[in-house]
Amino acid sequence: GNSVTQMEGPVTLSEEAFLTINCTYTATGYPSLFWYVQYPGEGLQLLLKATKADDKGSNKGFEATYRKETTSFHLEKGSVQVSDSAVYFCALRAGDSNYQLIWGAGTKLIIKP
Amino acid sequence: GAVVSQHPSWVICKSGTSVKIECRSLDFQATTMFWYRQFPKQSLMLMATSNEGSKATYEQGVEKDKFLINHASLTLSTLTVTSAHPEDSSFYICSASPGLAGVGETQYFGPGTRLLVL
Numbered sequence: 001g002n003s004v005t006q007m008e009g010p011v012t013l014s015e016e017a018f019l020t021i022n023c024t025y026t027a028t029g030y031p032s033l034f035w036y037v038q039y040p041g042e043g044l045q046l047l048l049k050a051t052k053a054d055d056k057g058s059n060k061g062f063e064a065t066y067r068k069e070t071t072s073f074h075l076e077k078g079s080v081q082v083s084d085s086a087v088y089f090c091a092l093r094a095g096d097s098n099y100q101l102i103w104g105a106g107t108k109l110i111i112k113p
Numbered sequence: 114g115a116v117v118s119q120h121p122s123w124v125i126c127k128s129g130t131s132v133k134i135e136c137r138s139l140d141f142q143a144t145t146m147f148w149y150r151q152f153p154k155q156s157l158m159l160m161a162t163s164n165e166g167s168k169a170t171y172e173q174g175v176e177k178d179k180f181l182i183n184h185a186s187l188t189l190s191t192l193t194v195t196s197a198h199p200e201d202s203s204f205y206i207c208s209a210s211p212g213l214a215g216v217g218e219t220q221y222f223g224p225g226t227r228l229l230v231l
Contacts, residue, residue: 004156036222043117044206044222089157101220103156 002027006090006104013080014112021075021107023064023090031094033057033066033073034101038087047075047088085111115141117209119223126197127231134192134226136207142187143209147220148180151204163190197230204228 007022025031035047035057048057053068062077073090090104116139126132136146145164149157163169163184171177181193190209194201204227208220
C-alpha cells in the first residue's frame with residue numbers, strides 16, 4: 001500500500017542553519033507529493049507541492065524536489081528563522097488510494113535564536 | 114486565505130458521555146469535509162469523508178455508530194463521539210474542501226480538538 005516515512009523529530013537548529021527534513025514514500029503509479037506545516041495553535045497549511053517527477057515545489061524559502069528514482073521528497077531551507085518553528089508533515093496523494101492524503105508522522109522543528 | 118475553525122479546541126469528559134466537535138468553514142462553502150484522528154507521534158488517520166447533505170463515508174475500521182458525522186450545511190460539519198471511553202482520547206482534526214474530493218482539490222485544515230476521556 002501507499003505510505004510516507006519522514007524523519008523523527010524533534011529537529012533542533014540554530015537560527016540561519018541549513019535545514020533538511022527527509023521524506024520517502026512508497027506508492028504505485030505517480031503520486032502527488034506535499035509538505036504541510038502546522039504552526040503552534042493553528043491548522044495545517046499547505047507549504048508546497050509537486051505533482052510529477054523532477055518537479056520542484058517552493059514557498060517561503062523552502063524547497064523540495066520530487067525524486068522518483070529515490071522515492072524521496074526532502075524538505076530543505078538554506079537559512080532557517082525562529083518563526084519556522086513548527087511541525088512539518090510530508091504527504092502523498094495517489095489515484096489508487098481514492099485521492100486521499102496519506103501522511104507521514106510529522107517532524108517537529110525547533111529553531112533557537 | 115480559506116479559514117476553518119474547530120470548537121472546542123480541547124475537551125475533557127467522563128467515560129460514557131458523548132462529545133460533539135464542530136468544524137466550520139468561515140469564508141468559503143465546503144462541499145466536502147474530512148475528519149482525521151492523530152495519535153501522539155503518529156500520522157493523521159482519515160476517519161471519514163462527508164459531502165454536504167449526504168451520509169459520510171467511513172474508512173475501514175472506523176465505527177460509524179461510535180463516531181457520528183453530520184454535514185448539514187455547506188459551512189458546518191460535526192463529529193460526535195458517542196459513549197466516549199479513554200481509548201477515544203486523541204487529537205481530532207477536520208479539513209474542508211470547496212469541491213468534491215478529487216485530484217486537484219485543496220484541503221483547508223482546522224486547528225484540531227484535543228479530547229481527553231477520563
